[in-house]
Amino acid sequence: xxxxxxxxxxxxxxxxxxxxxxxxxxxxxxxxxxxxxxxxxxxxxxxxxxxxxxxxxxxxxxxxxxxxxxxxxxxxxxxxxxxxxxxxxxxxxxxxxxxxxxxxxxxxxxxxxxxxxxxxxxxxxxxxxxxxxxxxxxxxxxxxxxxxxx
Amino acid sequence: xxxxxxxxxxxxxxxxxxxxxxxxxxxxxxxxxxxxxxxxxxxxxxxxxxxxxxxxxxxxxxxxxxxxxxxxxxxxxxxxxxxxxxxxxxxxxxxxxxxxxxxxxxxxxxxxxxxxxxxxxxxxxxxxxxxxxxxxxxxxxxxxxxxxxxxxxxxxxxxxxxxxxxxxxxxxxxxxxxxxxxxxxxxxxxxxxxxxxxxxxxxxxxxxxxxxxxxxxxxxxxxxxxxxxxxxxxxxxxxxxxxxxxxxxxxxxxxxxxxxxxxxxxxxxxxxxxxxxxxxxxxxxxxxxxxxxxxxxxxxxxxxxxxxxxxxxxxxxxxxxxxxxxxxxxxxxxxxxxxxxxxxxxxxxxxxxxxxxxxxxxxxxxxxxxxxxxxxxxxxxxxxxxxxxxxxxxxxxxxxxxxxxxxxxxxxxxxxxxxxxxxxxxxxxxxxxxxxxxxxxxxxxxxxxxxxxx
Numbered sequence: 001x002x003x004x005x006x007x008x009x010x011x012x013x014x015x016x017x018x019x020x021x022x023x024x025x026x027x028x029x030x031x032x033x034x035x036x037x038x039x040x041x042x043x044x045x046x047x048x049x050x051x052x053x054x055x056x057x058x059x060x061x062x063x064x065x066x067x068x069x070x071x072x073x074x075x076x077x078x079x080x081x082x083x084x085x086x087x088x089x090x091x092x093x094x095x096x097x098x099x100x101x102x103x104x105x106x107x108x109x110x111x112x113x114x115x116x117x118x119x120x121x122x123x124x125x126x127x128x129x130x131x132x133x134x135x136x137x138x139x140x141x142x143x144x145x146x147x148x149x150x
Numbered sequence: 151x152x153x154x155x156x157x158x159x160x161x162x163x164x165x166x167x168x169x170x171x172x173x174x175x176x177x178x179x180x181x182x183x184x185x186x187x188x189x190x191x192x193x194x195x196x197x198x199x200x201x202x203x204x205x206x207x208x209x210x211x212x213x214x215x216x217x218x219x220x221x222x223x224x225x226x227x228x229x230x231x232x233x234x235x236x237x238x239x240x241x242x243x244x245x246x247x248x249x250x251x252x253x254x255x256x257x258x259x260x261x262x263x264x265x266x267x268x269x270x271x272x273x274x275x276x277x278x279x280x281x282x283x284x285x286x287x288x289x290x291x292x293x294x295x296x297x298x299x300x301x302x303x304x305x306x307x308x309x310x311x312x313x314x315x316x317x318x319x320x321x322x323x324x325x326x327x328x329x330x331x332x333x334x335x336x337x338x339x340x341x342x343x344x345x346x347x348x349x350x351x352x353x354x355x356x357x358x359x360x361x362x363x364x365x366x367x368x369x370x371x372x373x374x375x376x377x378x379x380x381x382x383x384x385x386x387x388x389x390x391x392x393x394x395x396x397x398x399x400x401x402x403x404x405x406x407x408x409x410x411x412x413x414x415x416x417x418x419x420x421x422x423x424x425x426x427x428x429x430x431x432x433x434x435x436x437x438x439x440x441x442x443x444x445x446x447x448x449x450x451x452x453x454x455x456x457x458x459x460x461x462x463x464x465x466x467x468x469x470x471x472x473x474x475x476x477x478x479x480x481x482x483x484x485x486x487x488x489x490x491x492x493x494x495x496x497x498x499x500x501x502x503x504x505x506x507x508x509x510x511x512x513x514x515x516x517x518x519x520x521x522x523x524x525x526x527x528x529x530x531x532x533x534x535x536x537x538x539x540x541x542x543x544x545x546x547x548x549x550x551x552x553x554x555x556x557x558x559x560x561x562x563x564x565x566x567x568x569x570x571x572x573x574x575x576x577x578x579x580x581x582x583x584x585x586x587x588x589x590x591x592x593x594x595x596x597x598x599x600x601x602x603x604x
Contacts, residue, residue, distance in 0.1 A: 008360060011521070011584050012247065015363035018517040019254045022370040025510040026261045026377055042269035045330050049380055050274055057277065088305055091297075092282030092328070095289035101302050112302070 055140060056086050056122065060093050062138035063120050069096040074116035076128050080106040086122055119144045152325040153332040159212075159324035160336050163317065166219040167191025169227030175409050177235030182346035187412065189343050190392065190419050193317055194464065195219035197422050200293065200316040201471045209291040212323055241350060247359040251366035258373040259342050266335040266382045273567075276334060276383030279306035284318030285328040295475045309481050311468050313422035314385040334382030340391040341376065345369050348578070351398040355586030364581030368394075371514035371577055372570065378509025379566035385424045386567050392420035393430050393538070394574040400438045400534035401582050406447050413438075414460045421461035422468070425481050429545055430538055430571055431461040437537025444530040483552075490551040498550045501558050502543065505565035508573060515573060518580035527583035535579035542572045 030038060044054040044061075060075075067073060071094070075086040080103045090099040102113040113119075119128060122141040127134070132144035170176065170191035171184035179187075199218045203210055243251065265271045273280070283306065286294040293316075298308035321336075322328040345365055353361035372394075376387060396416035403410070417434065420427030435458045442450040472479045508514040529536070546568060550557040 008357060008585055012357070012360040012363040015360070015367050015521070015581070015585070016247070016250050016254065018513075019251070019258075019363070019367040019370045022367070022374055022510050022514060022517075023254050023258055023261075025513075026258070026265070026374050038268070040268075042331065045269050045272040045277060045334060045383065046274065048268060048270040049272055053274060053277065084305075087302075088278045088282070091303070091306075092277065092285040093330075095285040095328070104302055105305070109302075 053085060053089075056082065057089055057093070059122050059138065059140040060086065060090055060120070063136075063141075063143050064093070066136045066138075066143050067094070067097065067118055067120075069094075070098070071118050072098040072100060072116050073118035073120055074100045074102045074113040075120045075122065076102055076113075076124060077122040078124065082122065086120070090120075114149060117146060119146060152327055153329045156321040156325035156329045156332055157336070159321040160317075160339065162216075163192035163196065163320075164188035165192065166216060167193070167195055167223055169223030169225070169230065170415065172227040172230040173411050174230060174233040174235060175411050177230075177233075178238035179350040180241055180346060182343075183350040186343045186347040186391075186395065187415070190395070190415050191223065192219060193313060193388070194415065194419050194422060195222060196320055197313040197316045198464070198467060200287075200312065200319075201467060204292040204295070205471060205474060210287070210319070210323060211291065212320075215320060215323070241353060241358055241361070243358040243362040247362050251362035255345060255366040255369040258370040259338060262341065262373040262377055263335060263338040265377045266338055269331065269334070269382075271377040271380045272334045272382040273380050273384035273386075277330075279310075280314055280384050281318060281328060281330060281333060282306060283312075283315035284322055284333075287315055287319035288322035288328065291323075293471075293475075295477065298477055299475075307482070309472070309478060310425060311422045311427070311465070313419070314388060314424075317388075337376065337382045337384075337387035338373075340387035341369060341372055344391045344394055347395055348398050351395070351402050352578075352581060352586070354402040354404075355582050357585070360581075360585035364577070364585060367517070368574065368577045368581070371508065371510065372574060374509035375514060375566070375570050375573060378507065379570065381567055381570075384567075386570060389420060389423045389427055389430075390570055390574055392416045392423060392427065393434070393571040394578065396420065396431075396434055397535050397538065397575050398578050400434065401532065401578060402586075406449060406453065410453065410457045414457050417457065418460035418464045421465050426542075426545075426568060426571075428461060428465055430542065431458070433537045433541035434534050436541075437533040437535070440537070441530050441533035444533070484549060485552045485554075490548065491553070492551070494553065494557055495547075495551060498547055498557060498561065501561045502546060502550075502565050502569075505561055506569055506573075508566070508570075515576065518577045521584040522576070522580040525580070525583040532579040532583060535575040535582075538575045539572045539579075542569065 042048065044057040046054045046057065075083060075090055077083045077086055083103045084105060087099055087101045100112045100116045101109050103109060119132065120141065120143055121127060127144050129146055131147045135143040135145055164185045167188040167190065171188045176184055176187045196215060196219055199215055200210065203214060208214060286297055293312065297303050318333055348368060349361045349365035352364055372390060381387060396413040399413040417431040421431050435454055438457065439450055439454045469479050506512060506515055546565065550561060553560060
């Protein structure tokens with residue numbers, strides 16, 4: 001190996017010192033937070049990174065026990081962005097189900113949503129379809145069974 | 151319980167590729183380093199098996215997915231274990247260096263793992279497509295072609311290579327469901343798995359103390375970066391695993407006589423992991439080839455071919471699958487290739503560096519760059535790493551120049567993640583430049599390396 005041995009040893013120590021300094025960066029923010037908060041186990045995979053997505057995830061998880069695993073359902077929310085987020089997550093959270101988008105990238109797709117048997121309504125004050133049957137209220141929303149289309 | 155089964159399935163992947171640990175060029179390394187090679191082989195084999203089973207209409211199950219890799223692995227292992235490995239002294243840094251490097255790297259990995267456990271760095275893409283594909287693949291016991299074909303799944307980049315969803319689906323099959331909170335934690339395992347092999351490779355060019363120190367720095371920098379770039383559960387950690395080991399392997403290779411099994415395997419893994427993995431593979435191979443030409447090595451083309459062939463072949467396998475299943479063939483581009491806009495170039499050039507803090511206020515970049523500059527190395531020797539650094543940033547700039555609107559937001563959520571292999575390459579190159587530079591005496595038998603330059 002090239003270079004005099006003492007030089008190499010000094011540089012190796014410098015690399016180690018650098019590693020030690022870098023190690024402090026992820027550590028520092030933890031020192032300012034309460035241990036209790038840091039030990040609180042998360043309820044969703046994104047509790048500490050994307051708060052709003054975490055709420056939406058929790059809403060979908062809360063709906064799971066009330067739907068048949070292979071349910072055909074749509075997800076409704078007050079705005080298109082939230083609907084899109086809920087729809088994208090629902091595909092994975094209901095792997096045997098068939099989520100149908102009400103809007104997709106902001107564009108309405110009512111023909112898709114019309115085929116849904118259930119609607120999961122996120123933070124909506126009233127059901128989208130007044131004839132829908134309430135199945136359950138869950139945190140941040142409710143699940144409805146839609147009347148069969150004639 | 152399902153989480154434990156998922157974890158066990160992840161830890162079983164090296165078993166599927168155990169044969170690779172007996173390759174003559176790999177047997178010289180320690181057990182953990184060889185396990186990393188087996189992990190790479192297991193991942194590649196599992197992914198290809200997933201494709202073949204779906205093509206053949208065979209439903210995925212643990213035995214069906216495991217059998218082909220195991221059979222191939224056993225056969226290759228039996229074949230390769232007949233050869234006599236090169237003797238290599240055990241990795242033995244001094245007690246102080248081992249303690250310090252072990253403590254720093256261990257603490258970094260613990261902090262990263264803890265961050266993932268506490269959902270402090272879960273990628274949103276994991277909830278939108280990586281994990282989604284895995285959950286659906288496990289449910290339908292195969293690649294869900296209908297879903298990938300659906301217009302309403304266009305957001306989930308159905309053209310992306312399939313390694314990460316297949317590996318996660320393998321775990322979900324074992325677990326009986328997708329353990330959404332646990333999966334991001336396994337991202338830390340890729341970094342931990344790479345470390346012994348990175349150190350094992352580095353020590354071919356430097357002292358054991360030096361390899362331990364650079365390995366500790368590499369781990370700490372990338373652990374901080376993975377957390378800061380919110381990369382839990384997505385493909386960044388496996389991509390770093392594959393690309394970093396490929397680069398380290400090429401940086402330390404002895405010369406014309408040395409086989410390139412290890413970097414070739416890693417480049418295949420990278421190409422199956424992300425689209426960027428294919429770009430990186432091309433850049434790394436180009437860097438190695440130019441380095442060889444500059445150094446006057448012989449048979450450059452003949453030696454580059456086996457390096458390039460595995461990533462090309464696995465990407466072809468994925469494209470063939472797409473074609474056979476009626477999916478759109480190839481990777482989608484961000485618009486027409488040459489339809490670039492120059493009006494945001496200044497913004498792009500200003501904003502990319504801003505996003506390279508890597509969770510350490512740019513120190514993860516600044517320290518290796520300082521080592522690199524002060525070491526005044528023979529630059530051509532570092533080309534496999536430097537081509538990736540330069541090429542990746544060039545690729546990023548070119549990609550952002552396709553944006554019709556101000557790309558600042560997209561730079562903000564992609565540059566910290568996508569730049570990580572470049573950070574890794576920069577650290578490895580700087581480590582070799584500052585602490586190595588010459589070949590150790592454990593040359594491969596039959597190698598025709600030139601004598602070290604002063």
